[in-house]
Structure formats: C-alpha cells, structure tokens
Amino acid sequence: MESINLNRLAYFAAVVDAASFTQAADRLGITKTVVSQQVARLEQELKTSLLVRTTRRVEPTEAGRLLHARCVMILREAENAFAELAQTNTEPVGLLRIAAPNDYGSYTLAPITAAFSKKFPNCPVDLVLADSRIDLVASQIDLAIRVGWLDDSSLQARRIGNFRQLLVAAPGIVKKRAVTQPGNLPSLPFVANGALREPLQWQFTKNDFDRQTVRMTQALRINTTPAVLAATLAGAGLSVLPDFLVTNEIKNGRLVHILPAWTLPAGGIHAVYPAARFRPRKVTAFVEMLIEEHKRKDGMRSR
Template sequence: MEAINLNRLAYFAAVVDAGSFTKAAERLGITKTVVSQQVARLEAELKTSLLVRTTRKVEPTEAGRKLHARCVMILREAEDAVDELSEARDAPMGLLRIGAPNDYGASMVAPVAARFARRYPACMVDLVLSDARIDLVASHVDLSVRVGWLDDSSQQARCIGTFRQILVASPDLLRTMALREPDDLAGLPFIVNGALREPLLWHFSKGDFERRTVRMRQVISINATPAVLAAARAGGGLAILPDFLVGDAVRSGHLVEVLPEWTLPSGGIHIVYPAARFRPPKVTAFVAMLTDEIGRALA
C-alpha cells in the first residue's frame, strides 16, 4: 500500500467535525471541490467508504469513525510538535557548547556562562577551554570565542569587542631599568608568550606618526598566558599581556604599565560559528550577554 497523504487526513477530519463539505472548506480556507476530491482519493486509497452523504449532513461510517478518532490523535501530535519547535525557536533551551581560550575563557566567558545558566534554567552550558584551535563541527561546538586575529576570513565570524595589549613589569624590576622609548627594551629580560605566532617582535606606536619595531630578548618562554602573568608578577621580566587579564594587577600595583605613552596593536574578540542558516535562541542570547559584559568592561 502506498503512503497516505497526511493532508487528506486533515481534510477528512475537518469534514467529520464540521458535518459538511461546505463548512469544512470554509474552515480550511479552500474550495469545497478540493475537499471533496481529496476525501474521495483517501477512500480510494483505503478502499473503504468513510462518509455517508445525505441531503442535510455528512456522517462517518463505522470505519470513518475509527479513522477519525485516530486522525484527531495524529493531528494533535503534529500540532504539539509544531508548538514545541516554535518554543524552541523563540526561547533558549538545551545544551549550549562553547569553546574559548584558557585566559579569556576563565576571566570573561565563565562568569557570563554562570549568569546565562541562572537566567535560562532550561539551558545547560558546556564550556570547553583550550588554547588550541577547536574544530567547531568535530567538537559539536555551538560557538567559539576567539581572541586576537582570525586566520581564516571565510569563517562565519562576528567581532564583538577589542582588547589592548599592555607592556608591564613588576615595580621592583622596573626600578632597575632606565626606559625612555621602545628602543631601550631590546636588551632587557622579556617573558615570551609561546602561544603567540610572533612572540618576540612587537610594533609600538605614539601619536599618528611615530612607529618603532622592537625585537625582545627572551629569558623565559611560557605557552600559557596566565602563567606569563604569574612570572611577570614575580619579577621574571617584562611581559606583554591583554588588558582583560592584567588590569587587576596593574590597578592593585602588583604590576606597572611600562611606556604608557606608546601603544601596541589592539586585538579583536570574535564569535565564530559553525556554518548554519539560523542561530538557535541559546546562541543569540549568550552572545548578547557576552557582548553586554564586554561593553561594560570597556566603559
């Protein structure tokens, strides 16, 4: 037997409920002819009479009554399924899997994830912290937060903020140095962040026209940014760190900004998505919260 056209079940149920082909057609917003033809085809497919037509009313046969009872259940299940999809489309729910680098993930993304979980109890958050580049598809990640500069312009990405890079040193170490300009940095001890592509070569700017490029002298190399911060606080050497990580240490006096009149290139904070036409509400809601948090931090 061929598959039944489910639209015909809806037409048949409407006729039984309305007791008339004319009223069913009005309810469905189609012509009486279409309703009559579709019900006739349903009877032909089932090889069973489903309706008894009189001059005043249409009544279901015994087989029609049984089928109608099933149709009501089927159509109600379909409506419930559509309602559930509609709710899922409009309200954040389900598992939200996020990728982020260790430093930014711990300092900025994790607190936002905690607030997101409280605000949307129908959601569960899985935050994956790694300085290695995450394959969004293979890791089933809904979104990835990437800090710095994107290598692949073809990715579906959105820049939601920026950060400053700051040259810092411990107060005790800084007292042993005589620094007036970036060229003075070349021979001084420097803590290298091994997670960067060019960790020794830095470009300084002052105003609109002054530019200096300095190659630092490595004394320590560390492949994790939070550990670079710890080594700098311990006086191991100068370090260049992002403002979101080093800000508290500078404000507390544990570290001092060096040559503050000179600036380093700013980096971007990006949301990278797997390829998809639509973003589920859980993704858009989280990105909105993270963007708001970044805005407050910059204010």
C-alpha cells in the same frame, strides 16, 4: 538516488556512538532487528559498506566515519530546530557548548557563563578552554570565542569587542632600569608567550606616526597566557598581555604599565559559529549577554 530516510541516519549514528547494535537499540527504545534492518537499507541506498561487524564491537568503515561526522551535524541541527520551534517563548533551552582560549575563558567568559546558567537554568553550558584551534563541527561546538586576528575561514564570525595589548612588569623590574623609550627594552628580561606567532618582536606606535619595532630578549618562554601572567607577576621579566587580563593587576599595583604613551597593535574579540542557516536561540542569547558585558566594561573604562 532516492531521498535518504533521516531515521536511518539516526539509527546509524547511534550504532557508531554505541559501537553495538544492541546498545543502540536500547538507547533508541526499539528492537535490535529494526536497527539492523534500517542500517542495512542505508548501506544499500548508498551502495557502500558503512560498518564492520566483529564478535565484540561494531566499527565504522572509512566511508562510515565520513558519514557519521555529517550525521552528527545534521541531527544536531534538526534537534536545535525542533527545540526552537517547540518553544512557546524565546527562552533558550538545550546544552550550549562554547570553546575559548584559556586566558579569555578563565578571566572573562567563566563569570558570564555562570550568569547565563543562572538566568537560563534550562540551558546548561559546557565551556571548553584550549589555546589550540578546535574543529567546531567535529567537536560539536555551538560557539567559539577567538581573541586576536581572524584567519580566512568558512566559519561565520561576529566582532563582539576589542582589547589592547599592554607592556607590563612587576614593580621591581622597572625600578632597576630606566625605561623611557622602546629602544631601552632589549636590555631587560622578557617573558615570551609561546602561543603567539612572533612572541619576541613588537611594534610600538606613538602619536600615530612614530613607530619602532623592537626584538625583546627572552628570559622565559611559556605556551599559555595565564602562566605568562603568573611568571610576570613573580618578577621574571616584562611581558605583553591583553588588557582584560592585567587591568586589575595594574590598578592594585602588582603590575606596572610600561611606556603608556606608546601603543601596541590592538586586537578583536569575535564570536565564531559553524556555517549554518539556523542559529539556535541559546547561541544568540549568549552572544547578546557577552556583547552587553563588553559594552559595560568599555563604559567603565571611558569614565
């Protein structure tokens, strides 16, 4: 097969996005005839039908949907490359789409994106918060932040920080019962985080060799971490929450760190990218800012 004309991919993607040859032509600034001819030639080159034309809309065939998903990625990579090469300096430009879980995104990432937008006004940020995993390619995400433990994946990742998990409760909860060791915990109500695989079972470690696995007694089960925090602050029970979410609450006395001599498994904070040879400057600049913020906070904790 001869090499594909990339302009035809752009015309085809525009038709699918607009569901119309006429609207695609208007967006591209060319005639409808040119768009129709180029898409027809693309179908001839690929020897397959890509679009179904009706009186009202243009819909992609199954082959068309598969090609469109690839086109979006190819064309976006090309746009990023041209934007990067066209710059006379290293300032990031272009829309930066970031995905992150609700808790980390709301409490840590949102302030950093605000600072990034102020520093680089030509690089607007679209922050997508969701506790479910997002398909980075299909959702056109430049960068995802994943908190915890990475699954095996074809995605590229960089560790940017760590976090501790802390067992906490409102002061009124711990005043009612003495808690001196993990074995005391099942007698207390627990707010389970439904976003976790094993929200009730936890392993506590002391002095690197004393380990105790405890199964908590569920009082509530909530599927988002910020809501788990809110219920814990309201006195619904103990819960395990990441340190970046509860450090200030512990300092101001709204929460108490339970069994501070015992530790729970720590986790990592990772920047995850779609696999690509080219990394846009907007992505690397944001990750650099995020790493610096983690170093600053780690330095404050160590003092």
